[in-house]
Amino acid sequence: MAMILQLSTFLHQFWYARQHAVAVKSPIALRMGVLSTAMINYAAIFKPAQTHPDVIIHAIASRDAKTAADEAKKYGIPKSYGSYQALLDDQEIEAVYISLPNGMHCEWAVKALQRGKHVLLEKPFTSNLEEAIELVKVAKEKGLILLEAFHWQFHPAAHFVDHLVASGRYGKILRTYSRMTTPAGTIPASDIRYKYDLAGGSLMDMGYVISSTRFFLGVGAPEEVTSARARVWPHDVSGKVDEAMEATLTFRSPMAPKSSGKVVSEIYSDMRRENVGWVIPRFWEMPSIEIECEKATIYFFNFMMPHFYHYVAVTDKKTGKTETFKHYRASDSGIPTKWGSRGEAWWSTYRYQLEAFVDKVRGREPVHWVSNEDSVDQMRTIDMVYEKSGLGKRRGTGQVM
Numbered sequence: 001m002a003m004i005l006q007l008s009t010f011l012h013q014f015w016y017a018r019q020h021a022v023a024v025k026s027p028i029a030l031r032m033g034v035l036s037t038a039m040i041n042y043a044a045i046f047k048p049a050q051t052h053p054d055v056i057i058h059a060i061a062s063r064d065a066k067t068a069a070d071e072a073k074k075y076g077i078p079k080s081y082g083s084y085q086a087l088l089d090d091q092e093i094e095a096v097y098i099s100l101p102n103g104m105h106c107e108w109a110v111k112a113l114q115r116g117k118h119v120l121l122e123k124p125f126t127s128n129l130e131e132a133i134e135l136v137k138v139a140k141e142k143g144l145i146l147l148e149a150f151h152w153q154f155h156p157a158a159h160f161v162d163h164l165v166a167s168g169r170y171g172k173i174l175r176t177y178s179r180m181t182t183p184a185g186t187i188p189a190s191d192i193r194y195k196y197d198l199a200g201g202s203l204m205d206m207g208y209v210i211s212s213t214r215f216f217l218g219v220g221a222p223e224e225v226t227s228a229r230a231r232v233w234p235h236d237v238s239g240k241v242d243e244a245m246e247a248t249l250t251f252r253s254p255m256a257p258k259s260s261g262k263v264v265s266e267i268y269s270d271m272r273r274e275n276v277g278w279v280i281p282r283f284w285e286m287p288s289i290e291i292e293c294e295k296a297t298i299y300f301f302n303f304m305m306p307h308f309y310h311y312v313a314v315t316d317k318k319t320g321k322t323e324t325f326k327h328y329r330a331s332d333s334g335i336p337t338k339w340g341s342r343g344e345a346w347w348s349t350y351r352y353q354l355e356a357f358v359d360k361v362r363g364r365e366p367v368h369w370v371s372n373e374d375s376v377d378q379m380r381t382i383d384m385v386y387e388k389s390g391l392g393k394r395r396g397t398g399q400v401m
């Protein structure tokens with residue numbers, strides 16, 4: 001269902017950015033450049049930037065000058081470049097958003113940092129753990145901001161669920177299950193997600209299943225991946241691209257019962273989920289996480305794009321009664337979450353993320369942040385699952401391995 005969500009979020013962005021676009025930007029607005037003309041730019045950066053008074057998309061770069069110029073014209077971006085390096089050489093640009101294929105993330109984020117730019121980097125952070133460690137090292141050396149764009153974590157709904165889980169009101173966590181699927185046939189065979197040489201694979205693309213698990217458990221990498229089973233995409237010569245991945249991970253968590261100290265977490269990512277009876281897409285399989293606690297089970301439906309639609313269902317194990325919540329802004333449900341009075345019900349996950357990114361670059365404490373250490377642990381976990389599955393970890397375009 002991920003692709004359907006993606007389409008819906010594009011419409012959502014179109015509608016709200018039209019109504020709330022900021023005509024005159026602040027004189028100290030952050031000038032950003034965009035590396036690539038990827039599909040996701042529209043929702044993840046162009047539209048959020050339109051409604052942010054302190055962000056100007058100053059330039060866009062493509063491998064092809066005409067593609068870049070056409071895109072610049074379409075979105076009213078002042079400058080375009082026919083190479084990524086040329087954009088990085090533009091002295092007016094303070095920060096870049098990188099939406100290149102996964103395998104190119106590390107190479108170009110390193111180049112951007114070396115040219116003195118802050119970086120908002122699409123997920124997955126890098127192709128593997130080694131790259132992640134290297135990238136973070138460069139960012140620290142340069143003293144620049146580097147953020148993995150796990151946009152969903154910035155939305156008040158995520159903070160609300162985190163609050164419920166961490167409150168202890170439902171007891172310790174016993175088990176989690178996170179799932180993300182997209183119907184078979186919706187991602188074309190030519191897509192970057194199916195290419196091993198661009199660090200493709202369902203788990204790389206749908207790393208949200210690991211991100212959500214780790215976020216709500218408040219943990220780094222798992223102690224062990226006890227099982228991992230990949231369904232291999234048959235059309236890539238490498239034989240190493242997972243069109244689907246199912247795995248079981250064991251985490252040591254302070255939220256686990258004292259007796260075991262561990263939580264068992266299942267994850268499932270699938271870029272080619274079969275329709276029911278060949279025709280009915282599984283729309284009920286929006287990216288979701290189930291968190292079974294001692295007293296209740298918490299189900300967060302559509303944690304990935306909660307701005308579009310979501311609900312949180314808490315089912316009491318004793319009575320079987322379910323209480324349902326929605327959380328489109330920080331003050332909803334009467335439980336104040338991190339954003340306080342900031343934010344609007346129409347803000348997307350990407351808009352919240354941009355708000356935090358600008359705060360951090362400008363030296364203000366962001367309301368939420370994905371630390372570089374957390375991104376390293378995310379890549380460590382992804383590698384562990386790939387190794388266990390037998391497919392082996394991915395590698396990056398700039399990497400000799």
Ligand SMILES: NC(=O)C1=CN([C@@H]2O[C@H](COP(=O)(O)OP(=O)(O)OC[C@H]3O[C@@H](n4cnc5c(N)ncnc54)[C@H](OP(=O)(O)O)[C@@H]3O)[C@@H](O)[C@H]2O)C=CC1
Binds near residue numbers: 037039044149204
């Ligand atoms: N946060 C989110 O919600 C989402 C994040 N993503 C992430 O964003 C990134 C981009 O995804 P998506 O928008 O689907 O990507 P696209 O396939 O739409 O675009 C990728 C872009 O990368 C550039 N590129 C450079 N080298 C290559 C190459 N060898 N093959 C193909 N493209 C190349 C191209 O730009 P050009 O030709 O202009 O140089 C191309 O437009 C991925 O890392 C993905 O994981 C994707 C979707 C949602």
Ligand SMILES: O=C1OC[C@@H](O)[C@H](O)[C@H]1O
Binds near residue numbers: 002003006205206
């Ligand atoms: O990050 C993403 O979110 C939405 C999905 O459709 C997409 O495949 C993935 O890249």
